[in-house]
Amino acid sequence: MQYITIVLQCIVAFSILNVWLLQYNKPTPWRGGNAKTIIEEFKVYGLPIWMCYVVGALKVALAIGLLASIWYPEIQKIAALGLAALLLGSIVMHLKVKDPLKKSFPAFLFFSMCLIISYL
Numbered sequence: 001m002q003y004i005t006i007v008l009q010c011i012v013a014f015s016i017l018n019v020w021l022l023q024y025n026k027p028t029p030w031r032g033g034n035a036k037t038i039i040e041e042f043k044v045y046g047l048p049i050w051m052c053y054v055v056g057a058l059k060v061a062l063a064i065g066l067l068a069s070i071w072y073p074e075i076q077k078i079a080a081l082g083l084a085a086l087l088l089g090s091i092v093m094h095l096k097v098k099d100p101l102k103k104s105f106p107a108f109l110f111f112s113m114c115l116i117i118s119y120l
Contacts, residue, residue: 084114
């Protein structure tokens with residue numbers, strides 16, 4: 001079971017880091033509305049730009065925490081539940097702007113993985 005948890009932690013953490021550090025300025029099929037960048041996506045949601053930086057910093061920090069929790073398991077639940085809360089917010093924002101459900105699929109998938117990680 002420990003190996004499954006580690007695999008899930010790596011999938012979630014590297015995916016979040018990829019989105020926020022490498023793909024932040026590139027269009028993807030998962031962005032809200034017709035946004036092509038993360039900043040445009042936050043504008044679509046009606047959120048202030050500063051919120052993008054706060055959410056991004058939290059997601060990156062929690063993703064790093066999820067990786068660190070492989071060696072420091074005492075932070076695993078905090079990192080996983082923190083990311084789950086932010087990902088739930090992502091799902092809510094997609095629903096708010098009436099995006100097709102497929103756009104919120106990655107957020108839902110990683111949200112589910114974070115819940116599994118926090119309870120294994």
